[in-house]
Amino acid sequence: MNWALTGWVFIGLGIVLIIVLIWGIKVSPAFLRTLPFTKRLIESRAETVECGRYQQIFLGDNLLSQTYPGLGLSALGALPVFLDGETLVDGNSRVSSPSGEILVFAQQILQSRYQDGFSEPLAEDLVRIGPYGPTPISFIAGLLPALTRQPYGTLVLLGDYGPQASLAVKAVLDQGGRVFAAAGSITSQAALFLNVRDILLGEEVFRVSEVMLPDPQKTATILVEDILRVLLILLLVIGAGLTMVGVL
Amino acid sequence: MPFLICPDCGAENPLTAEICQVCGASLADVIPMDMDNSEADDGENDEFTLFSAEDKDLPELLNDLKQDHEPAGGGLPEIDLAGEGESSEVDDTPEWLDVIRKRAHEELDAAGEMTQRIVAAQESLTRQNEEERADYASWIEELRKETREEAVSGTEGQEEEPLEGPAPEKAKKDWLSRVRKASGKLETHDEPNAASRNLLDWLVALEEEQTGGMPSGEAGVTQPVDLRQRAHADESTREVRVGDGAQQAVAPKRLDLSREEREQADLLATTIADESTARPVQPITFGRRRWWVEFILAFFLIGGICFVLFSGRLFLLPEPPVTSGGQAVLNSVADLPEDAELLLVFDYQPAFAGELEWVAAPVLEALPDSVKVSVISTSASGPLLADSMLERLEIIPAIDLGYLPAEAFGAYGLAAGLASTQAAEFLPKGASELFEGEFHGILILSDNAERARVWVEQLSVLTPETPLNLLVTAQAGPMLRPYVDSGQVTGMMAGISDAAGLETSRTQGPNASQRWQAYQVGLLTLIGVLILGVLLNLRGGATQGDDI
Amino acid sequence: MKKVFGILTVLLVGLTVLSGYFFQAQLSPVLALIFQTGLVLFSAAGLIGIGYLLVLHIRRVIRGEKRIIQSVVLLIAFLIALIAGFVLTPQSTLYRDLILNVQIPVEASLLAVLAVTLLYASLRLIRVRGWTPMSIAFLGSAVFSLVLNSGLIQVSETSLGGRILAFLERLPLVGARGILIGMALGGLVMGLRYLLSLDRPYGGE
């Protein structure tokens, strides 16, 4: 069996399906399952703004992860969704990561959001970049005092990060804040499973952007993922049978 | 055909839709509309009522109640929020509606909360003093003057059917039919230019109608609404209150409203009532930390460990096992030929230095002196950690390949198929040197299963004959075990469970045994806490369903 | 126009790298340049990230905000590490001692704090997650793994018990494999979104 060819077929099929579902057949978000995570996150963010508390959006430790490809990109893709009007003018939000490349991207996203409808004096220092430390553990070490410095209402964890995020989670929960984790890596899922009620596991993390702000493009790509998944399941079952009889 | 109207964008969605097909907003709490049956529609949703579809808990409440009590009508009934003006229609209401009313007045949850807020607002208004009313009256008079000049013509001529019109010929015996007939204004058709009127217009019209007073017979059916606005000199917003309009003795006028306007009015009225209602402020709960629980747990964990470590006693706990993985690593190292070249990959952070030194010490101490050691680091602090560990174990590296940014290089490697010597050509110097070397054995020290996995996958293809061994932390172990099973990895030691059983200078002696026992005590404490957590939540704790 | 430049750059770089799978020999020099440039850019971005950190603390010091002492300590420590790194080089024993004797105690102690945090969180597992198949499986698996790690169960690997134990030890791999494959699928689609410029984090929205 030519595995490399199979890989290219998957990539090609993904491209074709995305194009067809975005520019051909329009799909509705109603086809997708709802996640309770979304509603609670929206509520929590609203409460946080209303109560004058702070929110922290953590974008993960790495832009590129070898085992979890796409987590860093997923976090950056979701960031604009969190920069809604209320957040942009609220001034109590922080976007953070230990990774320089993520911070540079985040800064660019922030700038473009503010340039969309804010004058320069207004935009100054509203949503701030939070570079608490340059390595994953030094970042968490720096984040802990920052979390106790101000009352935090919402902590959103995105991207690729490790079990040390539990420390930040506890710091926010101790203040009565709420934590929302899109936990991609297995270690972070295992550590946060215990004390984060609103957690997205595994592949679900790629839905953060879509569930928060559905649009036909995002829905289409999620459906493409579904189609590829079903295809893969079928291939695995058929492949197992063929291997058993010695064809593969 | 009933359908759902999106509260955000106004798009029509099928009844089965969970979220809006246009904007994606949740339709979970939206009440179905039926355009084909405008009468029913009006009766259900277009009532000029404070109790609008915005109240999220009402549909669920109604559904629940309908299941228990046979419904007399299919729609959403009007509720007398003020509790006044009991009309004859009320007597004919079904039992379930009475239950709603009762609950709405008595309960704080579901519909009751909103109802009680509105009632509270109404009660507070009745206590307003006369000065406020005078202010209001003068203000509204000004509004009238302004708006009469600007108002779109034709609205006056389109008066609705009288509220007290005769009962229709068509026999509708149920109470809801009578309610609909009685509130005949709702059967009016949207006027063509209705949408063009601004909020101010209909506010004035609304005020005129309300101040005109409702026919007494209808008071219990159609909620009398009186919007009063008070301009505050020191505030940028105006407080609008809902109150008793019957006290205003102004000539009655008919109000002609489109459906859209009524919906807006409902929404506004509810919002106004809700805004002006005193409500308990959700206190910001700081310091919810349960100190005592944490203290007890920390005391047991740290106290237990300290007791085992420093008491000088050994307890009846099992000795550390000698695992096959650990033995395989030792054998692999011991079997290295004379003048063999061994590659050591340092891929861990300083936090894990303690554990990895414990794990690596037995293996590195067993290295024959003739072995040439090459070192490469893939974590930022790796070069320093490598120097430190090798110096302590008195191993002098023959070649130091320096620091290789694992994330960047590793990912490039994957992308370009690093697992071939050809790919190494275009890699930067450090990486290409790595893949040009011919090693007789590779030892990877890692705290991270993911990065170790990439090393395994790349190196096992690049040099399939070279024995590859893993010295990793306990947290990385479970995810790397399959590579041992599949033969890609010769041996693996994960955490001190695998290392403690091996005899070395570091792991011998009472101190090593006490550390091992302290480790056991820590694990047993966690097991105990997990079980305690289960026991404490045997009945409760089920806070959610299957899906996260 | 900015948007077009961005999209073209993404397509050019992305498609060239992907083509490298097919035409590795032919594209080798181009790929070398692309990767080298990427590596330099990543490093520059890393330095910019550190710059953000410094600016944050310098601003705090200048404005005289709360906790100014910590910011001063951070800036001094940074300068010491930076100057010593260039003067002594990272191979120097003194430099190594300076960095590691701070990094190891602080990082290891944070990990120790994590142990206590996880212990407390363990108490709340059922309270937070409820009685679901996943939480029950989590609980059972965690207890089983802890018992194994503690050496309380020691059986011969060749015996039937040993084989069953080995089978149970391999069970976590099943879920891990499923999660990893799922993550790869998500990563593939996410990569395609970027390649097709459906997501444009570089600006020009």
Next chain:
Amino acid sequence: MTISDYIWSLVGFLLTIMVLSYLVGDNFFFRLAVHLFIGLTAGYVAVLLVRQILLPQLVIPLVNGSSPQRFWLVLPLALVLLLLVGQIPKFSAAAIIPLAYLAGLAAAIVIGGAVFGTLLPQSRSILDAFDPGRWYALPEQTWLRILDAVVMLFGTVGVLSYFHFGRKIKRESQNDAGKRPLILEGLGKVGQVFIGVTLGAVFAGIFSTALIALIDRLVFIGEMLTRIFGGL
């Protein structure tokens, strides 16, 4: 033990105590220790990036390299400069090209890594488990290997089904909005169990590692106290 060792140990001891004081709550000493740590780490990382990457990959070839080498380095140099200029809010547009470059590179790496680094190898190892040659390699373990293979396939399919995002097409109740199509829903239940098993085992590993760090620190504190008070 030399004086230098003693001093460094003392520094380590103080920092350990300061960080462990976080168990009581955030405090000045904790913050002081972590800021010292962050500052030193940032300085070290900056040195590493400059000495190990920027100097050898960019600066030295630009200064000492041949003309063709220098010519090809114009691209990274220009992109770095644009990236730096783009950090000034007024000129943020300058960063579009270098960031688009990184995004394109990252996208290609992610696609390649996802398919060829994870998807195919993991799928392949599942199928390999069904190879009859492996089943019969050790006759006494044949049934266990078959069981292994079946559980692996069933569990993986279950986990993948759990992550299916599409919902049940025929909705019978409000709760169905969060449910998958029937077959996948059933398989998803199985998947949940396997996910739980995996996370439980990984959690045990994480705790073990953290516990060893705790023991290590406690031993270190004990040794230091012995040294300090033993020397008096």
